[in-house]
Structures are given as structure tokens and as C-alpha cells.
């Protein structure tokens with residue numbers, strides 16, 4: 377799995393404006409790189425193809441996510457925690473600004 381873990385822990389349903397709800401999967405997640413380098417992460421409703429924005433990320437956050445995945449694979453909870461905190465900080469800074 378190379379996708380982000382944004383929704384991995386929670387089973388959430390997205391209620392779409394078309395009246396239908398859907399359960400987003402990692403497969404459905406789309407990462408669209410914008411002209412300014414920001415990556416717009418979103419789902420498309422499988423019923424009406426409406427866009428449901430999740431968050432913005434950038435290459436630095438993607439890099440940290442890879443390190444988190446690696447820390448998890450190698451059973452390194454300390455590194456994982458530090459990296460997760462760093463990622464959260466960057467995500468907050470990025471998404472609150474927008």
C-alpha cells in the first residue's frame with residue numbers, strides 16, 4: 377500500500393450531495409498535483425463523480441509518510457511517533473493556511 381493513511385483507521389462514510397453515501401477506499405483516493413506544487417487529495421463519488429476534498433499535502437509530507445511506513449514495517453514505534461507528529465504539524469500548517 378503506497379497510499380496515505382489519512383482514513384485508514386476510521387471507517388467513514390461520505391454523504392454526497394447526490395443523496396448517496398459511499399465508503400471511500402485507498403484505491404479511490406486521487407492525488408492531483410497542482411501548478412503550485414500542492415497536492416490536492418480527494419475522492420470522487422462513485423455515483424455522480426462529485427469531488428470530495430480530503431486535504432492538501434506536499435512532497436515533504438509524502439516523503440515523511442514513506443518514512444512512517446518504513447518505521448512501521450521495521451517496528452520502530454519511537455521513530456514512527458516522531459514522524460507522525462512531524463507530519464501532523466506539516467498537515468495542520470498546510471491545511472489551516474488554505
Ligand SMILES: [Zn+2]
Nearest residue numbers: 392394421424
Ligand atoms: Zn454523488
